[in-house]
Amino acid sequence: MDGQLRHMLRDDDVNHDEQKQIIALGLKFRENRFYKRPFEGPQGVAVLFDKPSTRTRSSFSIGVAELGGYPLVIDKSGSQLGRGEPVADTARVLTRMAYGIVWRTFGQERVEEMAKYATVPVVNALTDQFHPCQVLADFMTIAQFRGGVDALAGQTIAYLGDAANNMANSYLLAGATAGMNVRIAGPYGYLPEQSIVDDAKRIAAENGGSILVTTDPREAVEGADCVFTDTWVSMGEEAEYEKRSKPFWDYQVNDELMKLAKPDALFQHCLPAYRGKEVTASVIDGPQSVVWDEAENRLHAQKALLTWLTGQLRGDESLLA
Secondary structure: OOOOOOOEOOHHHOOHHHHHHHHHHHHHHHHOOOOOOOOOOOOEEEEEEOOOOOHHHHHHHHHHHHOOOEEEEEEHHHOHHHHOOOHHHHHHHHOOOOOOEEEEOOOHHHHHHHHHHOOOOEEEEEOOOOOHHHHHHHHHHHHHHHOOHHHOOOOEEEEEOOOOOHHHHHHHHHHHHHOOEEEEEOOOOOOOOHHHHHHHHHHHHHHOOEEEEEOOHHHHHOOOOEEEEOOOOOOOOHHHHHHHHHHHHHHOEOHHHHOOOOOOOEEEEOOOOOEOOOEOHHHHOOOOEOHHHHHHHHHHHHHHHHHHHOOOOOOOHHHHO
16 A cells, blocks of 8 residues: 555646546446445545535535545535635644545635645645546546546547636646547637646647647537537626626537537536536437436546545556456
């Protein structure tokens, strides 16, 4: 067992082989939800929410319990963090009680500061910059439908819509780590930061993948193995939907656009979805959509990540056999 303290703060916190191990472990948990129980005791895992959540709250709460642990779920209104306590102070306290810390918050610097002072694994359950747990589940879904983790390298994935958001950033870094051909399409003014694109290109070169950032949705989708999108309006911006959505209508995933992808291309959406906006009902409710498997896989992928972060099965080559 590797006892080195590891965190999952952004998608490139793991390398190619480590990512494959986590996803392969997630497939094991999908077959047997009680495959491993690293928090037997029960040991407590702090699950903090500064933002509302359905899938993240459900999957981590149920997941920690199925791993044999106790999920201590704390909302912003019920924590001193919500009243301005320094992140470092919270980290110093929780790290003496919990066996892991999961946090859904705003700025990436917050989870990074938590990890700086914690002596237990810290997991980014979503920040404004990255959503690594979602993308682990998304890639696990591709592996599920494509015959396993060895099929991930070489897959061409296309993400359309707001390409300046956390999902686009995570697809760039995680896809590059997996050795995928990652295509990101969004309108001018809504493209990823160049520093993240540069990181992704460097990682992709190491793993045999490629990176394309474009404003042309058709270029992104042409021949793709999997098509992704996300809501055009982030949490807290709903009142500005009409104004915010105007640049994105050309990036709606509809039947016409899906016909440009491979005939067996998968469609995924991290949810919540707004039918008739970023995706048509005919696509998300159609035969190529795997969004419900994708949502379920949040549970399995996160259990795999937590198990791996504890040091159990880290580096276990039998997972990839």
